[in-house]
Amino acid sequence: MTRPRPGRAPLLEVRGVTKSFGAVAAVAGVSFGLHAGEAHALVGENGAGKSTIVKMLAGVHKPDDGTLLLDGEPVEFGSPADAKAAGIAVIYQEPTLFPDLSVEENIVMGRHPRKSLGRIDRAAIRAEAERLFARLGVRIDPARPARGLSIADQQIVEIAKALSADARVLVMDEPTAALTRIEVERLFSVARALRQEGAAIMFISHRFEEITELCQRVTIMRDGKHVSSDALEDVTVGEMVKRMVGRDLDALFPKQDVEPGAVVLEVEGLAREGVFRDISFSVRAGEIVAFAGLVGSGRSEVVQAVFGVDERDAGIVKVSGKKLKPHSSRAAMAAGMALVPEDRRQQGLIMDLSIERNVTLPRSRALSKLGFLTGASERQEARRWTERLRTKYRRLGDPVGTLSGGNQQKVVLAKWLAMAPKVLIVDEPTRGIDVGTKAEVHRLMSSLAAEGVAVVMVSSELPEVLGMADRVLVMREGRIVAELPRAEATEDSVMFAAMGQGAAA
């Protein structure tokens, strides 16, 4: 078999595809080719149509117009099974696991290895899962059920699933959003190995450093249309951003200098058995404090316990000097605290409700007149915040579930920002958000801080932590191991503390 070289006929080609949902054209006349042995980046803002392209390659959606060509031959995928059979493996933006089944079975579902009489070979399944996890360098018990896995672990299982399929074409729709730097590196080394074996890779990410690290070619989309396809060395990051956004972008980290005021949030000796302990910190009005650390170090769990979503075994949380009742998010909200959760789709939105209703949900009482919600005040409020976050939607009355993944996240942000909280806790504020909106979210956080809001941020993106935070609290294995003021926080100092190299190890 001769392996086609990059530049020759593409392994998989998208030719003039169009897909509309109702009156909205999600993708209009997009063409590009994926070559064997090449990683191809697909970039664009949220709602530019990237995920729709992915779903067409995966056989979930059928293009209204245009064709897909595999090895130069037109193909039609009637179902995801067809695409899988053609050797296309997809890692979706949202993990798609079976919560009741074991991790190993999730990996092989539909392709269980079999032994005599067609029975499932459980030993082979275990071996396969262990081989893949070893290759990815992670420790997940293959026998545990998928229910309860963290988002990062879910994403790793998704990756293992795709690798297990021995695909010729690997499509990755923002696989790295929930992963730490180390996990991303592992994923990339596996992806490079696959590429060298002659697979074609399509990679979607909002992180340009990842794109330049992995990819050789880049296709840019805007508003469902194809903007350009180039070899990566021919375009600069600035040029890519300009083409994506269609305009020049201001600074990504517009941090305003704010003189911090009185202490608003105080946390003392917070602990939860087996998860975190000895957590004490305080946040002043106008301050942005970031929690950094590896995924699994307990950052999200700490802020969830502070907000009262999770219970805690010990410790005190005070807002403006007043003690909060433990395990009561209602009390936290009444005291002026807001939490934008990490898993926004699951914890932050009611998919069947309209966009405006979702935005105004936590404030429905304040907005109602004589106990009735009037459409006008709801709509006005919703419009103000969704526009500020540049959310793309058709009508405010549409169900949130119809929006693209990134735009759904913006709705969650809008919902909590509209509350005008005293303490704002944001878990991964810009995960899965495009570069144009990232700057907007950062500006918003900064201006909220300038208005006297105490901001607590959990972030896995180091540039964001370093660019936005007044103070960085680094967590490792359930404890705060370092507190770095803005001047001392560098990529190295934070990583060292997070990995345990700085402390007495």
Place this chain on the structure above:
Amino acid sequence: MTATKEAAVTAQPTVHSGRSWTANVLKARESGIVLALIVLVAFTATQNSRFLSGQSIRDILLGTAILAVLAVGQAIVMITRNIDLSVGSVLGLSAFAVGTLMKDNPGLPVIVAILAGLGVGAACGLVNGVLVRFGQVPALVVTLGTLYAYRGVSYFWAGGQQINADKLPKSFLDFGTASILGVPWLVLIALLVLVAAGIVLRSYRAGRELYAMGSSPQAAQLAGIKVGRNTSAAFLVSGALAGLAGVLFAARFGTVDAAAGTGYELNVVAAAVVGGVAVFGGSGSVWGAGLGALLLTVIGSALAVLDINQFWQQAIVGALILLAIGADRLVAVRVAKALKKRDSHV
């Protein structure tokens, strides 16, 4: 820097629990039912020794056999996050069809009766499956409709007449009472169904796909599972087993009219739920459903032996369902907590 990162990762040893978590939970659940059974049987036997007489045990096993065959079919459908409420009506239709067939053709061997019952049931199940698959209507609504439709067909056909035992050939009635090596035929058939379904669900791709579909229908679609086809197949199997149960019913009681099996569907769902089959799909086993059927039958006959008003039976079954659901919830919370702790590195 890279080198230290790698070291940090590889230094953590891989953890294995060795045992499957899901299997452990199921075992706990099934042993709970067995325990309840033992307590119940022991208590009843001390109150009235007739309860453990040969005839009494025989009656319980024969009753369980019919309910268990239905419960296996129901469990298969429920695992896919659907429900089949028409099984009682399918049983009635099949029992009447087979009764009529045997009455009119006394020379037919029993195996023909069984095949005919399976065929009638499979046809009914296929209609359910096709309606659920292509009508995009929830199974609850579809099978509620066919519950009345199939029953209506029975009434229309029977027109008030009843098939009595003296009209049925002796070979067929013997089949309802005869044993091989002391085990009644009906019980053997139920065990055969149970074992076959258990093996398919546990060790074959098709079975695992049913669990996947019930656990997350969207993910199942994306994984390339033929969700529509499998759903239809699950209903087909449930219908066929209800048809088989109809044959067993006719052979055991000998008297069949259009109302045979009325109200069975709720007993069947109760047996499956008590046996740990989740109403929301994705978990449970046919073993559990079979044990649930046994438990419900034993309760029924224990109450009769203890001279307790039949009225209490319904209340006790209801309490049992609530207990089963409560226990499941408790176990789920415990497992979630344990998993969370295991995950942390503290």
